[in-house]
């Protein structure tokens with residue numbers, strides 16, 4: 548039933564293979580992040596079965612809790628809340644942390660559950676989201692962690708281009724390696740994971756810009772949309788339509804392009820502005836802002852333009868499509884990161900899985916023809 552996300556599992560696997568090979572060639576391990584698609588169990592299973600995936604990660608403990616049976620280590624990549632400590636120990640192998648008070652709770656709970664929990668410390672290298680900013684505080688935390696009975700310090704990680712829009716480069720990532728090099732001898736440790744960021748670090752792979760010592764990247768968006776996120780470049784070699792949206796036309800009518808009467812506010816408290824394009828063939832598909840970020844939708848049929856959306860209706864300009872569409876037809880859309888996030892969390896959007904054999908690839912986005920979107924997390 549519409550609306551639905553059409554999920555092509557072969558294309559997903561193809562994208563994982565493409566990036567995975569690139570990573571292995573540079574001796575990097577791959578943490579695949581499942582939050583983009585709300586850890587849909589069938590997709591998680593495909594990722595778990597992919598030989599290039601070393602770890603599975605998500606920001607939400609609920610998502611990890613609902614993982615199907617997987618063989619790869621599970622990482623909670625958002626700093627844990629004190630109120631979720633018990634689940635973190637129970638359902639994950641590794642968690643990303645930046646507060647010693649939280650790590651103490653993790654240690655106590657791990658003791659209670661008779662487990663050894665692995666911790667990766669987040670370091671803030673200027674993006675000003677999460678992580679240790681002060682080196683002294685970082686060292687103090689390490690000094691305490693090494694005395695804990697049920698916590699193993701597993702590594703260091705940085706997150707960039709998420710809040711501050713800082714683009715990773717070799718110099719920034721070298722700082723993370725420097726931290727590793729100062730911590731390891733001081734505490735007689737060997738850190739297993741030095742994670743150099745998310746899909747915005749991917750462009751460095753092609754430029755030999757990842758310094759020696761970084762051995763992991765955490766990738767979500769790059770895998771499912773087929774692009775790096777530092778500059779918003781799409782990979783020609785990847786599929787950009789792993790996920791597409793199908794929504795159904797419930798009305799098609801010829802109407803003017805500008806409303807009449809006194810214009811007040813729309814349903815979202817904003818005063819709308821309209822361009823007069825004369826008479827228009829307008830279509831309404833049954834999906835709205837409650838289900839989707841309409842600003843992140845791109846109709847696959849290039850003749851269609853999106854006019855706007857309210858809570859439950861998406862209005863399309865079908866003028867250029869002549870009589871090709873009728874009520875009851877489905878209209879297909881590409882989705883950006885923000886549209887994907889909302890579509891996968893809306894209970895009103897269904898999911899259909901296909902495993903198509905394909906000979907030709909659909910490259911909707913030509914390299915570089917979309918705006919740079921730096922912050923999407």
Ligand SMILES: *Cc1c(COP(=O)(O)O)cnc(C)c1O
Pocket residue numbers: 580582583606624625706744745746747765766767768769776924
């Ligand atoms: C979301 C997230 C990622 C993955 O980011 P993408 O841009 O989707 O690759 C990696 N690390 C952290 C900490 C995140 O929150």
